Amino acid sequence: SATLARIHAPLDEFWEGHVGYVPMDMAEFVETFSGLLAVMTDGDLLVGVDCASGRDVSFSVAYPDWAEAARSLGGDASGWGRWMRGPLPRRVVLQTVAAVPEARRHGVVHLHIVQGLSLQQRAGFSEATVALVTQDFHLFDKVAPPTRRYALYARATC
Numbered sequence: 001s002a003t004l005a006r007i008h009a010p011l012d013e014f015w016e017g018h019v020g021y022v023p024m025d026m027a028e029f030v031e032t033f034s035g036l037l038a039v040m041t042d043g044d045l046l047v048g049v050d051c052a053s054g055r056d057v058s059f060s061v062a063y064p065d066w067a068e069a070a071r072s073l074g075g076d077a078s079g080w081g082r083w084m085r086g087p088l089p090r091r092v093v094l095q096t097v098a099a100v101p102e103a104r105r106h107g108v109v110h111l112h113i114v115q116g117l118s119l120q121q122r123a124g125f126s127e128a129t130v131a132l133v134t135q136d137f138h139l140f141d142k143v144a145p146p147t148r149r150y151a152l153y154a155r156a157t158c
Contacts, residue, residue: 014098043119058099060112065091091127092120
């Protein structure tokens with residue numbers, strides 16, 4: 001789809017140098033990301049465009065938190081996705097905010113978060129979950145400090 005191609009094009013530039021990022025060809029990206037697009041609602045995918053060049057310089061991805069609905073199936077896959085016909089869950093997950101290096105530290109990430117959360121609130125979500133993947137991101141420290149911490153890899157330090 002045109003949406004997937006547009007998101008795929010700047011990925012390497014968005015994530016270059018980020019721990020754990022591995023480039024994906026278009027076929028792998030479609031296989032990985034199209035399911036996420038299927039559960040998104042209006043306002044879940046935002047793209048920042050440089051007005052002077054028309055170039056995509058940032059994007060953010062959110063999706064309704066369907067985890068409770070999925071757990072309620074109790075392993076019965078025949079009901080998978082049925083919840084999308086009902087009301088939205090109360091919580092939205094802000095999964096990703098990314099920008100090309102020259103757009104960082106100019107407020108574009110803040111703009112995505114403020115605009116995205118505003119759209120989500122208007123859509124009826126009352127809670128948001130944000131997974132921070134770097135300790136250098138301090139935007140939420142004062143207004144919404146972390147409620148839990150996870151470590152995928154941990155190394156003891158002396």
